[in-house]
Amino acid sequence: MQLDLIKKELRKVISLDDEMFQDFSKLFRTIRLEKGEFWIKEGRRANYIGFVNGGILRQYVQQEGEEFIQNFYVSGDFMGLFASPVEERNKTLRIQAIEVCELLVMPYERLKCLIGFSKNLEQFSSHWQAQKYSELDQMYFRLLAHTPEQRYKWLLSHKPEIINQVPQYYIAQYLGIKPETLSRIKKRA
Amino acid sequence: MQLDLIKKELRKVISLDDEMFQDFSKLFRTIRLEKGEFWIKEGRRANYIGFVNGGILRQYVQQEGEEFIQNFYVSGDFMGLFASPVEERNKTLRIQAIEVCELLVMPYERLKCLIGFSKNLEQFSSHWQAQKYSELDQMYFRLLAHTPEQRYKWLLSHKPEIINQVPQYYIAQYLGIKPETLSRIKKRA
DNA sequence: ATCCCTTTTTGACTTTAGTCAATGGATTTG
DNA sequence: CAAATCCATTGACTAAAGTCAAAAAGGGAT
Numbered sequence: 001m002q003l004d005l006i007k008k009e010l011r012k013v014i015s016l017d018d019e020m021f022q023d024f025s026k027l028f029r030t031i032r033l034e035k036g037e038f039w040i041k042e043g044r045r046a047n048y049i050g051f052v053n054g055g056i057l058r059q060y061v062q063q064e065g066e067e068f069i070q071n072f073y074v075s076g077d078f079m080g081l082f083a084s085p086v087e088e089r090n091k092t093l094r095i096q097a098i099e100v101c102e103l104l105v106m107p108y109e110r111l112k113c114l115i116g117f118s119k120n121l122e123q124f125s126s127h128w129q130a131q132k133y134s135e136l137d138q139m140y141f142r143l144l145a146h147t148p149e150q151r152y153k154w155l156l157s158h159k160p161e162i163i164n165q166v167p168q169y170y171i172a173q174y175l176g177i178k179p180e181t182l183s184r185i186k187k188r189a
Numbered sequence: 190m191q192l193d194l195i196k197k198e199l200r201k202v203i204s205l206d207d208e209m210f211q212d213f214s215k216l217f218r219t220i221r222l223e224k225g226e227f228w229i230k231e232g233r234r235a236n237y238i239g240f241v242n243g244g245i246l247r248q249y250v251q252q253e254g255e256e257f258i259q260n261f262y263v264s265g266d267f268m269g270l271f272a273s274p275v276e277e278r279n280k281t282l283r284i285q286a287i288e289v290c291e292l293l294v295m296p297y298e299r300l301k302c303l304i305g306f307s308k309n310l311e312q313f314s315s316h317w318q319a320q321k322y323s324e325l326d327q328m329y330f331r332l333l334a335h336t337p338e339q340r341y342k343w344l345l346s347h348k349p350e351i352i353n354q355v356p357q358y359y360i361a362q363y364l365g366i367k368p369e370t371l372s373r374i375k376k377r378a
Numbered sequence: 379a380t381c382c383c384t385t386t387t388t389g390a391c392t393t394t395a396g397t398c399a400a401t402g403g404a405t406t407t408g
Numbered sequence: 409c410a411a412a413t414c415c416a417t418t419g420a421c422t423a424a425a426g427t428c429a430a431a432a433a434g435g436g437a438t
Contacts, residue, residue, distance in 0.1 A: 356416095371416095372416060373418090376417085
């Protein structure tokens with residue numbers, strides 16, 4: 001199990017000595033997703049938290065035949081750090097591997113239990129919740145205030161790894177526009 | 190100080206006997222905002238949490254001469270329950286009274302301190318954070334997936350109190366469209 | 379390399395929202 | 409009461425994205 005990446009990510013937020021990390025890392029399980037496989041299938045609750053140790057995934061909702069991508073997850077990202085009420089209504093939410101992925105996963109309840117014992121982990125959890133909220137808040141603002149072209153340029157400069165690794169019709173779904181429109185935006189940019 | 194409303198709202202989420210509520214309520218301060226006054230001014234950090242005990246407010250960002258409303262707060266809503274990282278970047282965020290408002294406010298640090306002592310309050314805090322995240326998540330989806338007309342109809346059926354109490358150019362700012370367009374949507378609906 | 383399949387691009391046209399300017403209504407103010 | 413102000417509506421036009429269909433470009437697989 002390659003754990004350098006998650007150790008690095010955790011240490012960005014909390015202090016964590018090697019022994020503690022050893023104990024912590026034992027509670028993860030590694031899973032491998034082939035291209036197109038789902039981590040969260042429609043109708044399921046997100047009972048796990050996951051760490052992307054490699055690959056890239058998309059989180060999307062399907063409605064009336066169309067797919068709307070809410071987020072991409074790349075190496076180093078945590079997924080599903082919010083408590084149950086969030087996922088409750090997300091009956092149609094799916095998280096799918098765009099390419100081969102390796103995830104480190106842990107039941108949500110186990111993390112919650114650990115948080116009870118470790119001040120450090122509690123700090124980690126609340127930091128990430130605030131972080132995720134802030135990201136979503138900013139995405140909401142961009143969607144509300146900016147044109148598709150501005151949002152595409154934002155992606156280009158802030159998340160180039162997504163532009164590079166993801167088919168353009170997924171980028172279009174993420175931006176809320178049609179693939180044809182994205183193609184035209186690229187041409188005139 | 191009228192405290193029935195906040196007591197009712199708290200009791201939707203946690204159990205709270207009258208003595209505990211007495212102690213808790215002493216830590217709030219009441220403030221009154223006239224129409225047009227700000228609770229959060231541009232450039233300020235949200236160092237307080239607030240409860241709307243009456244009236245209605247708008248949370249918005251100003252950019253290049255235009256205003257974009259992210260949210261309305263009505264009686265019974267809590268404001269600013271997320272930790273600092275969220276507000277950090279929101280340099281241009283403002284929360285303004287649309288009409289005369291009464292707020293119950295408490296420094297964020299005081300709430301955090303209280304949470305350390307009370308399992309109940311901790312539960313309340315994490316419930317509301319998850320709740321706010323979920324709401325924002327759903328708003329994001331609607332903005333991404335639905336037309337302005339669909340979003341207006343959603344508002345009509347789910348938040349009629351906002352439609353009734355708020356000038357239409359604010360509704361337009363909230364929906365991400367121009368007032369003229371909203372006027373036309375209303376006509377054809 | 380060729381074939382097949384998927385993705386991207388292009389073109390012509392339609393639909394929708396934005397823009398600008400003018401009008402009409404309502405409310406407030408002198 | 410009239411004037412002024414603010415907001416909502418309407419009309420004519422422009423700009424932008426959607427739609428549908430077809431062509432071009434990649435990317436494997438045999």
